[in-house]
Amino acid sequence: MKILIAADMEGVTGVVHWDQVNTSHPEYGRFRRLMTGDVNAAIRGAFEGGATEVTVTDGHAYSRNILIEELDPRARLNSGTPSALSMVQGVDLEMDGVLFVGYHARIGTQNAILEHTWSDERVANLWINGKQFGESGLNGAVCGHFGVPVIMIAGDQAVCTEAQELFGKVETAVVKWAAGRFAAECLPPEVSQKLIQAAAERAVRRLKAGKAPKPLQVETPVQLKVDFVQSEMADRAMIFPGAKRSERSIEVVAEDMVSAYAAFRALLAMAR
Numbered sequence: 001m002k003i004l005i006a007a008d009m010e011g012v013t014g015v016v017h018w019d020q021v022n023t024s025h026p027e028y029g030r031f032r033r034l035m036t037g038d039v040n041a042a043i044r045g046a047f048e049g050g051a052t053e054v055t056v057t058d059g060h061a062y063s064r065n066i067l068i069e070e071l072d073p074r075a076r077l078n079s080g081t082p083s084a085l086s087m088v089q090g091v092d093l094e095m096d097g098v099l100f101v102g103y104h105a106r107i108g109t110q111n112a113i114l115e116h117t118w119s120d121e122r123v124a125n126l127w128i129n130g131k132q133f134g135e136s137g138l139n140g141a142v143c144g145h146f147g148v149p150v151i152m153i154a155g156d157q158a159v160c161t162e163a164q165e166l167f168g169k170v171e172t173a174v175v176k177w178a179a180g181r182f183a184a185e186c187l188p189p190e191v192s193q194k195l196i197q198a199a200a201e202r203a204v205r206r207l208k209a210g211k212a213p214k215p216l217q218v219e220t221p222v223q224l225k226v227d228f229v230q231s232e233m234a235d236r237a238m239i240f241p242g243a244k245r246s247e248r249s250i251e252v253v254a255e256d257m258v259s260a261y262a263a264f265r266a267l268l269a270m271a272r
């Protein structure tokens, strides 16, 4: 039973502001430790649920947030960027299930801590096959390409709802209730990490029993549409082969979800 834990930072216990997830801010040191704590809770739960191998992928900013010296020694860590599959680096046909930890809601969600889709500065909206997607959908669909289901998510109440709409009955651990973009009622780590551990354990048990949600498999070819924040970003991204332009939006067609993911990252790199 091979489990991937894909971790982001905005949905980590206690996080309510960009400063706390900004690598150059003095508060960051505290929150990377909390991120490591949330991830460790998921690792403990996964093993208790019956996992035999756990890989963690650090997916925030430059993917160098998790403190390896404090990581549960039973896990392996994918650290650093760029990597082929970025936030879900490590997912392949052999992986059995994926847990999302520290996740946040898609751009535009009301009452959601630090909601955004990949880049707050560049992405105003993202659609896959005409449906609005955030990072849970985007990364979940890449896992779905390999036949791997998302079985659990931890973050605020908004991302947990978003994940249930996308993936069906995934296990959830709500670590904070957002009252806005920068305000939430937060559980202390001693409490939130128990919830994460328990949700991870339930998720892996269900997976072992054949009762996990199905992988999120999108239809191919994949239609990817990115609405950029500024029109000059769309001007720059237009050099992508086959790109179609409509106002601040760029649309491309990719043969499958892995190519769509690469196209999305390439468009954003060009838009910078």
Ligand SMILES: [Zn+2]
Pocket (backbone or CB within 6 Å): 008, 009, 010, 059, 060, 061
């Ligand atoms: Zn992040």
